[in-house]
Amino acid sequence: MFYREAGQFKTTYRGDMTVFPILQDRIGIIVILVVAFSIPLFSSNFMLHAIMIPFLIFALAAIGLNILTGYTGLLSLGTGGFMGVGAYACYKLATVFPEVHILIWVVVSGFASAAVGILFGLPSLRIKGFYLAVATLASQFFLSWCFIRIPWLVNYNVSNAIEVPRRTLFGVHVTGPEATPQARYLVVLTIVVVMTWLASNLVRGRIGRMWMAVRDMDIAAELMGIKLLNTKLLAFAVSSFYCGVAGAMLVFLYYGSAEATAFSINQSFAVLSMVIIGGLGSLLGSFMGAALIFMLPIMLPQLMAAMGLPIQSATAEHISFMIIGALIVFFLIVEPHGLARLWQIAKQKLRVWPYPY
């Protein structure tokens, strides 16, 4: 009743192929965007800086991995490394060519990551499933090692870390310590919205269909005339591009400075959990997964403190670990197709309401 496609007729091919063919969707997305862009008006700095910014960045990384794992069916544990490539590339570019605007470099650094992604994607032509996942660990560890060992990457800084230069956009600080969480948030949000929009167009177009064909059965896809080499490597490239941009944003708009450990194996695992919990092959799921996996560990101790439970911070941490673990299992049992499926169920309910079927 609330969500009915019936009666919305399309009279042109263009109209039929739009991203949001249904009026309700269009209204919904506008409402969400308006709310998202107006969050800085009413929320605290903690909320913005410690939760919303990293949430959006991780959601972008999750979209990147979802393109590879969810849409193309190639399991990867090298996300942390690819994010690192983006971050280090961005740092090098921004310090070598300081006159070009930093946000351009944040996006361009994705290409460096894409190139590395293609290189480490090569084994995917022969290796599948969990074997591939472990093979991608090679890239993770090798890249981590490079970040530590190649001082050129950090401009020979004594701290061995990348430090974020101060840059402005329209006269407002967007990177560096003076940048307000509000400014950073709006920049991150804009990049994430644009890139998500691009991704959504990509996955429902010809390329996305090729990816999905490869995912569902690569031999069959090959017989249909899809070039496996190109398709798989393209998936690696696009996925790494997204991860690279996410990594660059992570350092430049969130951390403010980062050591190689920021792109460790744990980061890869975290992003993979976001994708699986959120729902494989769903962009919406990437956001939901990122919300659950990233926010929970940060918020649980806060919530426990807010509820006035008299426990030590370490105990809260232990308990929150247990709760996260239990919740992951719980969500998998309740909804193995990921959180994104919950939205589909809700949509169906809205469509038929007030009738059960």
Next chain:
Amino acid sequence: MLCVKPYNWACKIFIIPFWEMWELPDIFVQTLWEGLVGGTLYSLIALGFVLVFKASGVFNFAQGIMVVFAALSLVGLHAIGVPAFLALALAAVIMLVLAISVERIVLRPLVNQPDIILFMATFGLTYFLIGFGELIFGGDPKLMITKQLYIPTGTYSIDFAGGRVELQKLDITAMVVASTMVAVLAVFFSKTRIGRALRAVADSHKAALSVGISLNQIWVIVWFAAGLVALVTGIMWGARSEVSFALEIIALKALPVLILGGFTSIPGAIVGGLIIGIGEKVGEIYWGPLFGRGIESWLAYMIALIFLLFRPQGLFGEKIIERV
């Protein structure tokens, strides 16, 4: 000193390392030994993975934390006054309880789900066990109760080619225990009723069910077996350094062993472990200086990756036949 300028690099890669092996044979033998021991320990962790994967198709990410958890239970029980061997038995019981709960709470509701979902569930299990372990035992590292378990410590020094080779009694014990364990498991798998049932389940869940094998029971058994392997691994690694949550990271090293040996092969886990163990030690000692040393973190994966390019199913994995 041997190298001439234009061929410097080639020489450093192809001549110097071998010359060093020849020059200091005691170090070379020691390197092989360390690799062998390290490899055995990797094999032990990998063995836990293989057991679970073979019988239930679950890529058990929680094996690493199970190692820590088992060792912590043992040490923790001893700390509250339980005699060492009773604590050992109780730790085994705890692993059994864990196996039963995992089967009941995690695996049973997720039956027939895609592999990746089950993999993710073991991820959740990992988080849970980290929190639970730290809550009960505290995050501080513990000493392994080596003496109380009569695990020998000390070294045998053997004079060899003008130098000495030192064999740690602890390492020898680890090798003996590991080989016994593998032998017992091999016999268990091939000779006993349950073992045959396990192999049937590994071949096909449906076929096994149809001949009346209880999947749930089998799962409890393999998870318990993996728990026991974890306990042994925990004791050995714990005795080498200490029992702490950092051990969990080491368990990742079993992954290259796994892809090398194949996910479903017990001999694969052993041979893979030895290749990785020896390969990374020899690589680190003789070729490491070329990279400024400390290359062990990725060398194992690279070795495995190269093998994998030639045999995508691992050394001992079953041949992959794909049909449309």
Next chain:
Amino acid sequence: MRMKGLLVGAVLAATAVTPAFVSNASAQDSIYVPLFSYRTGPFANSGIPIANGMADYLNMLNERDGGINGVKLNVEECETGYNTEKGVACYESTKAKNPVVTNPYSTGITLQLIPRASVDKIPVLSMAYGLSASAVGQSFPWVFNPPATYWDGLSMIMKYIAEKEGGFEKLKGKTIGYIFFDGGYGREPLPLLEIFAKKYGFETKLYPVPPAEMQNQSGQWLNVRKDKPDWMIMWGWGAMNPTAVKEAARIKFPMDKFVGIWWSGGDDDARPAGDDAKGYLTLNFNGVGAQYPAVQDIIKHVVAKGKSQTQADKVGENLYNRGIYNSVLIAEGIRNAQKITGKKVITGEDMRRGLESLTITQARWKELGLEGFGAPITAVNCTDHNGHHAAYMQQWNGKNWVKITDWISPMKEEVRPLLEAAASDYVTKNAGWPKRTESCDRPS
């Protein structure tokens, strides 16, 4: 279709939890001191005793004296797990409550906070860790890292080695191995080590330990056996330390020629190797043992009352006392700030002034009930936020750490130029780094 809910998670989460985080700023009658700690994760073995020591000393001041000059300290721990993201969350959540100082206790978190300290007006106290270059007060007015930097530490170790060898000239032709955590922390001393190697003609061998291989060092130590260095120096932390000590014992490396930095000297670092660890040396700048009156007060007022998380027998261990040392710096900084400003409840800006003119004389240490606990803090001032104070060498006797040398002062003339170069390098690379505008207080 999927686009519909792109940000639905964000919005839901935002609306659901916003009320919980609305700032709880109230009229302040206490001083808020957040302590970043890690009782979880691979570095917990080093993190737990420090966290206990830090919290217990401050709580003892609350219990015994009712705070500092009558103002209660509001001590709150925030668990970082040595993890950068949690560190950011901790910083953001504590920032709203007007903290007077931040103790990041992780190099990664410190590096993030260094640029933010001057913007948020919250001083960073990274006690003998973090970025060594931040000792230069001209460039880093908001960062403090007393009592000594890593480079000071290395120079003190070199002094000790030279003394044992019979003078710096005897170092010629020797080999010194350096085993280190392969990250910013372990790599920082490398430039100075190279300078020393050139100057005194010894050879260095490097043994990096990758973060994922902390408990798997047999390769490194085999290399040590192959290279046969005369001395080994270690920059380790967390699970790396006990493993290194055990491995050194395994290859029968002479323990009295194995020297660690102060972060490698926990009791739990040496203990697992048992008797084999006897002779292992580390640098230290705080006293060990529970015999100090102030530590006894902690036992009486905090531990015995069950207000501490520590095990009673761990009180007085090295890293526990390190935590106390850290808290003494905080408490004395607060006291000094109160004196300078005449205010009771101070702010971060006051605290910065307090730390900048911090002095703890021998007599003051005694007054604190910690006679001989630390070298007098006399050299912290506006240009020098570190002071380059002395440390001593301690040796493990199988049960306890024993002080075996007098206070060794660092080679400041070697270290200081390096620090200033590093600081100016940092400032030039970070274009737009703010010029110091903060005024300067004379030490009182």
